[in-house]
Amino acid sequence: MTDTPHHHAHGHGHGHGHDATDVDWAEQASLLERQAEIATPMYAQAADWLRTLLGGTEEHASGTVSVRRLWDVGSGPGVLTCLLAHAFPEAEVVAVDPAPELLARVRDRATRLGLAGRVRTHEAELPGGLEGLGTADLIWTSKVLHHVGDQAAAVSLLAGRLRPGGVLAVAEGGLPDRVLPRDIGIGRPGLQARMDAAQEEWFARMRAALPDHRETAEDWPALLAAAGLRDTGSRTFLLDLPAPLAGDARDHVAGRLAHAAERYGELLDEADRAVLARLTDPEDEAGIAHRPDAFLLSAQTVHAGRAE
Structure with a gap:
């Protein structure tokens, strides 16, 4: 289950920040890292696609762009920051995040992986705080822009920091996670569909409460094009x-279900809340901890555009 219907979960650790001061990051960091590590194969596919875009292809025949500087905006604890550093071995990689506790995790991970010389951190939260960073050949941001009230302005801000030929990649959208069959043998069949509807309502309320909120059609390639980028396109990657x-x-999966119950359980009826309580109880034989039918199917869409 995702945090919202458009796969606006905290992904590999990005996009956590409505207000970083309201979160116990010491508690959340290990959960974010585990989540990101599980999703690494999916994001490795996305990194391969970005290498293709920046290498110049028939589809994007603008020639090779040497990636010397890369930003990971909304880096979280740095799992994907380090993946991108491996994918672009000549790049200096800047992890941007509002939570100093998570940036410390980035530095620790980079040191463990022998990347400390190329990975540095910068504390900031969109839409501000990027002053002094200069420009980049590749800017990656995942599940961050939906936490910004004016998403179009945020896209334009990031697009304006690209070097000529550079790429802005925005991981937003996809499909809600699927983790159980339609009929799980307890409660009324179709729990996941009802959770999707609750996620939709929660997400709409979250967006409406953001500072400077503007309703925006989430046509990300169009937003990238409106920001002056060309060769816009999207790809979806599967876990x-x-x-x-x-x-x-x-x-x-058990942790995500527990998080969903806490976040928008009030939007479900009493019977569904009771089923979620059983699914997340490690002692219940019907719970995720013991179910042979639990799986994880996730799809993440990445949208990209190139600067002139």
């Missing part, structure tokens, strides 16, 4: 972990 789930993935 498919079939049943029965391994331990870390199973724990991840």
Whole structure:
């Protein structure tokens, strides 16, 4: 289950920040890292696609762009920051995040992986705080822009920081996670569909409460084009972990269901809340911890555009 219907979860650790001061990051950091590590195969596919875009192809025949500087805006604990550093081995990588606790995790991970010389951190939260960073050949941001009231302005801000030929990649949208069959043998069939509807309502309320909120059609290629970028396009990448789930993935699914129940459980009826309580109870034989039918199927869409 995702946090919202458009796969606006905290993904690999990005996009957590309505207000970083309201979150206990010491508690959340390990959960974000586990979530990002499980999703790494999906994001590795996205990194391969970005290498193709920046390498020049028949589809994007603008020639090779040497990626010397890369930003990960909304880096979280840095799992994807380091993945991008491996994917673009000549790049200086800047992890941008509003939470100093998570930026410390970025530095620790980069040191463990031998990347400390190329990875640095910058504390900031969109739409401000990017002064002094200069420009970049590739800017990646995942599940961050939907936390900004004026998404079009944020896209334009980031697009304006690209070097000629550089690429802005925005990971937003996709499909809600699927983790269980339609009929799970307890409660009324179709729980996930009802959770999707609750997520939709929660997400609409969250967006409406953001400072400087503007209703924006979430046509991300159009937003990229309006910001002056060309060669805009999208690709969707799949994470498919079939049943029965391994331990870390199973724990991840249970944690996400518990988080969903806490975040928008009030939008579900009492019977569905009771089913969620059973699914997240490690002692309940009907819970995720014991179910042979639990799986994880996730799809993440990435939108990209190139600067003139």
